Amino acid sequence: MLLPDNIKQWLNERGISDGAIITNNLSWNGSQIVIPIYNPDGIFLFNKYRRNPFGPDDVPKYKYDPGTTTQLFNAHKIVDAPFIIIVEGELDVLRLESVGLWAVSSTGGAGSFKDEWLPIFTGKNIFICYDNDDAGMKGATKLLTKLPARLVIIPRQEGIKDITDYLQKPEHRLSSLLLAAESYPILSEPVPEFKYIKDVKAQTKKYKYFLEQLLVKERNAKNAGEPFAHFDYIRQLLLNTIENLNREIRKMRYFKHPASDGSGKNGITEEDIRQAKEVPIETLYSGSLRKQGNRAVGLCPFHDETSASFVIYLQQNHFFCFGCSAKTDAIDFVMRRDGCKFHEAVKTLLNK
Numbered sequence: 001m002l003l004p005d006n007i008k009q010w011l012n013e014r015g016i017s018d019g020a021i022i023t024n025n026l027s028w029n030g031s032q033i034v035i036p037i038y039n040p041d042g043i044f045l046f047n048k049y050r051r052n053p054f055g056p057d058d059v060p061k062y063k064y065d066p067g068t069t070t071q072l073f074n075a076h077k078i079v080d081a082p083f084i085i086i087v088e089g090e091l092d093v094l095r096l097e098s099v100g101l102w103a104v105s106s107t108g109g110a111g112s113f114k115d116e117w118l119p120i121f122t123g124k125n126i127f128i129c130y131d132n133d134d135a136g137m138k139g140a141t142k143l144l145t146k147l148p149a150r151l152v153i154i155p156r157q158e159g160i161k162d163i164t165d166y167l168q169k170p171e172h173r174l175s176s177l178l179l180a181a182e183s184y185p186i187l188s189e190p191v192p193e194f195k196y197i198k199d200v201k202a203q204t205k206k207y208k209y210f211l212e213q214l215l216v217k218e219r220n221a222k223n224a225g226e227p228f229a230h231f232d233y234i235r236q237l238l239l240n241t242i243e244n245l246n247r248e249i250r251k252m253r254y255f256k257h258p259a260s261d262g263s264g265k266n267g268i269t270e271e272d273i274r275q276a277k278e279v280p281i282e283t284l285y286s287g288s289l290r291k292q293g294n295r296a297v298g299l300c301p302f303h304d305e306t307s308a309s310f311v312i313y314l315q316q317n318h319f320f321c322f323g324c325s326a327k328t329d330a331i332d333f334v335m336r337r338d339g340c341k342f343h344e345a346v347k348t349l350l351n352k
């Protein structure tokens with residue numbers, strides 16, 4: 001059924017034009033706004049539902065038809081678009097469409113962007129314009145590792161969370177946000193396969209240099225009273241990459257003079273290392289752990305502490321201590337715990 005007048009007015013007040021409402025076939029099911037979702041060929045797939053903005057807010061904001069999968073909303077309209085703004089919600093897409101811009105969103109929210117959508121964006125100018133909360137910033141920076149996009153930062157202000165909120169004030173211009181958006185191509189460049197340790201070291205140096213520049217930018221943003229929270233997430237991504245490269249160096253050193261069967265010194269093979277890393281860190285930890293979703297938290301075995309800052313990421317089987325920065329995999333854990341060498345830790349883990 002047609003949208004009730006007050007709902008249509010609410011959408012209009014949020015900058016969504018009648019044209020966008022009609023061409024996107026928004027309707028009303030008696031208690032929710034019905035948003036039809038199409039595939040990239042324009043074939044209808046399922047409905048997503050936005051709760052009544054004037055109704056109770058103790059019901060979920062969004063619902064879906066049963067059995068639906070995450071889709072790229074508006075994908076069928078951006079085939080010829082020269083530039084695309086990736087936003088978090090369908091209504092943000094419609095807000096931008098109302099002023100003639102091309103936008104898309106994942107129907108599953110900030111953290112649910114699928115790799116299979118990446119080809120859609122090839123050769124286009126891309127802006128990522130997620131909400132300015134932590135989930136949004138985290139999702140946006142994760143996307144920067146997949147797409148060479150520019151990151152649009154919506155200033156954190158009272159009552160402003162997404163691009164639609166931001167554009168509610170007439171003095172706010174989208175163009176100034178887009179112009180200020182920075183790209184971080186280093187994040188989406190694939191890390192090459194290395195043959196020599198010196199090449200890994202050169203690559204590490206490149207990241208470290210970028211990291212230094214990032215710190216300067218962050219300091220400048222802080223001094224100028226500009227948003228800076230995204231720098232934290234970008235830094236984390238870079239530190240992870242550097243950490244991976246360091247581990248690569250360690251491994252290359254170990255396998256520098258392989259035996260005839262491909263094993264490194266002390267007869268350890270790549271397969272041994274793989275198996276050793278699979279030993280759950282939980283089983284190596286002797287203390288009590290508190291489980292929180294995909295994490296287990298406890299006192300750090302590697303430094304003195306009274307409140308728990310040691311985290312095991314159960315799915316990845318990695319650990320990190322927020323107190324002393326001890327980190328990574330089961331092999332690292334045993335090396336630290338027993339004060340032993342790499343190959344000794346691998347052997348200990350295999351005998352477990």
Ligand SMILES: [Zn+2]
Pocket residue numbers: 300301302303310321322323324325326
């Ligand atoms: Zn620690």
